[in-house]
Amino acid sequence: MISFDPQFLVNGLTTGGTIALAAIGLTLIFGVLNFINFAHGEYLTIGAYAAFVANVSLGLPILLSAILAVPVTVVFALVIDRIVFYPLRRQGAGALALLITSVGVSIVVRNLIETIWSSDTRRYDLVAGEAMSILGIRITAVQIIILVTSLLLMVGVHVLLTRTTLGVSMRATASNQSLAMSSGINTEQVVRWTWVIGAGLTAVAGVLIGIDTVLRPTMGFGLLLVMFAAVILGGIGDPYGAMLGGFVIGFVQEVSVAFISASYKPAVAFMIMVALLVWKPEGLRGGT
Amino acid sequence: MAGLSDISSRRKFIKTAAASGAALTLAGCTGESTGSGSSETITIGLLQPFTGEVGWVGESSEVAVEIAIDEINNAGGINGTTVEIVAEDTEAGQQTATSAIRKLINSDGASTILGPTSFTLPAVMGIAQDNQVPIISPTAGTSELDDVGGEYIFRTASSDSLGGRAMARIAEQNGYEEIAVMYVDNQGGRSFGKTVVEGFEALGGTVTTEVAVTPGKSSYRSELTKAFEDSPEFVSLTAGAETGSIILNQWNEQGLGGVWGLSDDMQTNGFASEMGDIIEGSYAIGPLSGGDRYEEFASEYESRAGESPRPFTAEGYDAMILAALAAEAAGSSNPAELAEQIISVSQDGETVESFQQGSDAIEDGTDINYQGASGPVDFTENGNIRSPFAVVQSNGDSWEQTGRIEPDQLEF
């Protein structure tokens, strides 16, 4: 047993920020489309590798590459929805058919990426910075960027959901689709925008992770269960819950290293998730 | 990775040959017993991972084994017969390895299996033993295998129980009293890491923390925090090159101090130059290759692969030569008879340093002792080797040998 080191707090918050971003997307998509998308992790991976192509293969600066990664990923998400999920929805296929199909999608995308870029880890063309010491805690410039970006984007999502027509429509559709339709909301448009926002946020998360560490084809898939845990923790369909859930999961995972063997670290998120689903399935914020 | 694409075109050829060979064998159905010497070629099975994080092991060992094969065939082959290899991918997975080795033994009639790694060797050991086909692994270091070999299981790589002690010795020799030990949580990492811990404590030192890390993750900051919490002066790291580079980069970014002792996956000059200043002054251990035999091998390897030899390649070369010499000594390529000669050609006899030399000596009826490119490669009765280790340090660009550790320094 070792003493608690505030360093864990910083590590946890930065890990949590990226998980939170990806989880928002997952929870929005679930709320509006009503299925658990097992391919969600792949948007993270696509975002990261799209930025890689821009940054390393095309030589663009990292900021521009990160920005470009978003529309690329969004297009992918929309295309995948159009050719795979939409036809099933139209046929009246239920959530389970979509879930199983999304498993197939995730296998295809992941392996396509591995076919092209191999399973070796990749890095962006960046200069590695040394950590600064603030109040005795080490934090790198990248980690600060991650935190700031995540928070800014979350504020943006909040503004979107509360102040724009689209956002209101999204929330309405998420809570009651038939009622939303009958009040004249164009649900297909809402669906499309949900993909845009969800996939876009997740793509940013992917680039941030790639900047902070490395890229590998399984980077998104590997985090999928953790994202689920964050979504469930925060209450399915609740974007604010997903934000909270992401930070809590990230934090708990990093801190757990102090108490239990580090090799159990990934299992910690799963244990939280299972415990929650059993005792408090509505999540921390209760009720959706 | 320019060098390895030459390797892959080579592998294409081998695979086509293998596939057509397999197809022919199936069609032919000659009913010959496995590995009998009367077929036109002698087949050696190369069972390694060619895909996944450790895919480089298979690709690089294939080059090394081919160097040996060419040398053997140029000297007239084994007992006058040409030798060829058939390669199969284990994907570092138990199930795949099991079906791959069955194919090599039953469909391809392999006389010896070279490989596989610590991840899959325990799973396929039984199959080889049941079929009485010897396995010589150039990479598997896990200490789980310490007591089980000698009849059909051999390895030209040092057991982790020796390697770990060597690492502990390095720390002790350089005056460090408090160390931390980090290792990846798999067969390769654990056995080495735990041995370092036990060894260092047996030498009277203190291990402040022991941290097992999950490989394949993108961030190890918390693990690093835990490992360095008591400010150890020296940290032993057992990990693959990819995981190692992430850990070392994040260590550097955090400015945590201390000196590293790195395991053999990271002991390539490629790694040293890629990491550059970050690991300047770090230690590593490696097989005591060097001397003319190794230089010859290294330059041949470099001309074929376009890069300097990866870890375990010289061991792979030696494994092949040993198998060939054992077959010569047995006068046949029947795997069971070959297996009986493996220990004897590796030690206790007239020193020979190449296949040609060994083959000639055997013809004269002399007992030989093959000294290899990777070291003396003398097998103990359990199929292990006891070689000295080289101590190397990084100068910011490559690894330089700064010392050596003899086997008897590892008894404590």
Place this chain on the structure above:
Amino acid sequence: MLEQFSFVTSVATVAGIYAILAIGLNVHWGEAGLLNFGHVAFFAVGAYTSALLTIASPSASQAYSFGFGMPIPVGIVGGCIAAGIIAFLMGIPTLKLREDYLAVVSIGLAEILRYGLMNENWLTGGVGGIYGIERPLTESIPFAFYNLFYLGLVLVALAGCYLYTKKLRRSPFGRVLRSIRDDEEAAVALGKETFRYRMQAFIIGAVIAGLAGSLWAHYTTALTPTAFATNITFTTWVALIIGGSGNPKGAIAGAGLIISFREATRYLPDVYGLGEIMPTLRLIFVGVLVIVTIRYRPEGLLPERNITRAEYYNRLESESENL
């Protein structure tokens, strides 16, 4: 000539074991409508239990502490029982959840189990695992025929599971189970009974998977935790989807197809330099196959008898409405 067939025999044996796994999963999904994505956990528990029960007492250099040296039939039965117990424990909290939650939780539990296998050295041998597991009747059967014998053993087990699940389907129990699966109102009317029926199905499917695990342990003679990752669950699912869910024959057909496909692609000559990427191409093909199957032929190759595609979609849809 027997040697050439030995390779084919080993592929068939692996396919047979997967077929048993798939039949177990079919009881979960096809009969009871349970979306169990943690199936590999039962497989692993069966394998490790049978191994530990039958292996000799460990020597000092082994990481694990227990070996009971019991005869193999005891091991196999023990594996089945252990898998059943784990299913019971897993089922208590999760079977009351809606289907897609079960999917997520079951993966989580299976992963936690795998981490346990990796870390609890005293029980499982940790990362190094257990090797040297006994094989049945090695003294009585001549070496040349042993693989054929083991294949026979697996096929007998497979036949047994198949006949049992067929009987199950026709029994009153099976009918109630299917009505719970298809019609949530019937389920609600049954109240607490729904849970009981689901739990029974869950345990049965798990016991079958445990049997597959035990057979696997005595076949490969070595176990490591890395062998029990989620891709086994997914392979089993793919086999079920493509072969035909709701149908034990479909489970067998699907398993046979997938495994043969996997092994056959090993032999493809290396045209167009594809050799290096063959493993990923293979997986891409499998993924596409899943997508296409659900889209155009969700009932799979061998559909449940007397069910039309429209009814099948109804089933998938009505279940989702209940979510």
